[in-house]
Amino acid sequence: MSSPSITIFFLILLSLNFCHEIEAKKRHLVKIYNRMPQGTPALTVHCASKDDDFGNRSLSTGQDFNWSFRTNFWGTTLFFCRFWWGRKTIAFDVFDAAWEASGFHHTYTYVVNKDGAFVTYDETPSNHMREMQKWP
Secondary structure, three states, rough: OOHHHHHHHHHHHHHHHHHHHHHHOOOOOEEEEEEEOOOOOOEEEEEOOOOEEEEEEEEOOOOEEEEEEEOOOOOOEEEEEEEOOOEEEEEEEEEEEEHHHOOOEEEEEEEEOOOOEEEEEOOOOOOOOOOEEOOO
């Protein structure tokens, strides 16, 4: 095989490996549930990343909002959300690709209630959720 043929052959192998790596990345799922008491104001949620902005969402008690995605090639994907409930507001990162290095999860389920925001790594909310942030 000539030198250009070998170079082309290795470039093809490299590109096939690259395509496999991209496809192998698992999808992540972020879910946000409004678990405020009945009869209270709706929860307003604004989630975004550098590339995606979901705008303001008004969630009544019992409603949820979710999206799925893959991390970008550089491993810098970051999603954050701001929550408003009446005059109170909190904000925090709901996904950071850097978390993958320390035993990451593919599902991030957030519950926002009268006490604050909580996270679990299961598909559905549970009684064993970690506190993310309290309302001020």
